Amino acid sequence: MPDAPPSPAERDRRWIEEIRRGDERAFEELYHEHREWVFRLALRLTGRHADALDVLQECFAYLLRKLPVLDLRVGLRTFLYPAVQHLSANARQRAGRAHADEEALERAPARDPGAGTERDQLAAALRRLPEAQREVLLMRFVDGLLLEEIAAALDIPLGTVKSRMHHALAALRADEAVRAYFEDG
Amino acid sequence: MRPEDEPPDDAPRKLVSDLRALFPAARVPAEVDEAILGRARATLAARRRKRTLLRLVPLAAAATLVLWLALGRKERDTRRVASADVDGSGRVDIVDAYVLALRIEDRPDATEGRRFDQNGDGELDRRDVDLVASAAVRVGS
Numbered sequence: 109m110p111d112a113p114p115s116p117a118e119r120d121r122r123w124i125e126e127i128r129r130g131d132e133r134a135f136e137e138l139y140h141e142h143r144e145w146v147f148r149l150a151l152r153l154t155g156r157h158a159d160a161l162d163v164l165q166e167c168f169a170y171l172l173r174k175l176p177v178l179d180l181r182v183g184l185r186t187f188l189y190p191a192v193q194h195l196s197a198n199a200r201q202r203a204g205r206a207h208a209d210e211e212a213l214e215r216a217p218a219r220d221p222g223a224g225t226e227r228d229q230l231a232a233a234l235r236r237l238p239e240a241q242r243e244v245l246l247m248r249f250v251d252g253l254l255l256e257e258i259a260a261a262l263d264i265p266l267g268t269v270k271s272r273m274h275h276a277l278a279a280l281r282a283d284e285a286v287r288a289y290f291e292d293g
Numbered sequence: 294m295r296p297e298d299e300p301p302d303d304a305p306r307k308l309v310s311d312l313r314a315l316f317p318a319a320r321v322p323a324e325v326d327e328a329i330l331g332r333a334r335a336t337l338a339a340r341r342r343k344r345t346l347l348r349l350v351p352l353a354a355a356a357t358l359v360l361w362l363a364l365g366r367k368e369r370d371t372r373r374v375a376s377a378d379v380d381g382s383g384r385v386d387i388v389d390a391y392v393l394a395l396r397i398e399d400r401p402d403a404t405e406g407r408r409f410d411q412n413g414d415g416e417l418d419r420r421d422v423d424l425v426a427s428a429a430v431r432v433g434s
Contacts (some may be wrong), residue, residue: 130341135333143321143329152316161325168329172336230311249309250316277304289308 120184127175138184139168145185146192149251153196159203163195170195182260185253189261229285236283241276244269377428379409390426397422 114122119141126134143164150163170191171178180187234242247258255273259266281290379389379396393409397417401409406417411424 127337130337130344132334132337135337136330139326139330139333143326144318147321148316148318151319157319160319161321164321165325165329169332172333176340227311227315230308231315234312234315246312246316249304249312280308286308289305289311 117180117183121180124175124178124180124184142184142188143168145251146188149189149192150196152246152250153193154199156199156203159196159199163192163199166195167192183257185251186257186260189247189251189253189257190263230289233280233283233286237276237279241272241279244272245276248273376409377411377425379425385425386429387426390422390429393417393425394419394422 120138123134123138127138146167147160147164150160150167151157154160154163167188171188178187234245237245243262244258247253247261248255253261255269256266259269262269280286377385377389379393382388396405396409397419401417406415409421410417411421411428414420
């Protein structure tokens with residue numbers, strides 16, 4: 109019976125070990141696996157393309173510095189999430205801006221005018237959510253993190269993550285503007 | 294049922310799809326890729342060089358220690374010969390042993406005692422004279 113392929117977390121740990129031994133090819137593989145995710149997250153959190161590119165570079169520079177002492181017990185994205193969050197907050201602070209999510213949501217419908225008002229409504233509904241609930245919702249469905257990974261990345265109990273997710277979905281379900289998402293078969 | 298006990302991911306597919314569409318992916322320019330990978334290559338190469346150097350340090354340290362001990366012994370030998378030059382003639386010979394013997398008879402003070410105390414026992418006596426005589430023979434041979 110063939111061995112099961114390694115999980116993403118095991119693959120990340122293997123890359124980290126190889127990179128520690130000086131394997132440049134392993135770093136390239138790790139980078140290409142995760143760079144789109146980091147960049148997309150940075151774009152969501154900074155709201156600006158140029159800032160997101162800066163965050164991307166700073167994030168991998170941070171990872172290189174941490175590598176010699178890194179004991180990766182979670183997936184790499186779970187480890188990197190707070191770093192990207194922190195670097196993005198710094199970028200926003202430098203630019204004198206506070207909430208990138210809300211800015212991005214305000215601009216979102218304009219990027220895709222063909223999507224009509226449905227996404228406008230969704231963007232508006234998300235802006236109405238409390239920030240903590242919106243964050244968990246977006247981390248799960250946009251950033252693709254599992255609930256356990258969200259808990260680890262935010263350093264909060266899993267129960268708290270589930271509770272915020274529950275309340276976020278309940279709020280959207282109750283929101284007349286986006287209720288239709290929950291009524292379709 | 295408490296919120297934390299409910300199924301966690303009960304979100305309609307279209308909702309998830311539209312959420313992702315609100316934050317579309319964007320391409321990372323190739324030059325940014327190259328900058329990041331270039332920095333990584335340089336960092337990893339520097340660390341490999343440092344590791345190689347660290348592997349060589351214990352060998353270098355051992356070699357340095359051996360050299361230091363060898364030189365130190367030679368210096369100590371040199372010092373003994375120099376302090377055996379009792380009469381200050383610039384060389385150690387049997388005259389120094391004779392002069393030291395006379396100095397001992399004159400009951401030297403503490404300073405002189407320390408200066409000519411060949412064996413470092415705090416006493417200036419016949420043993421020190423014998424050492425000077427031995428040094429005179431060794432240097433002369």
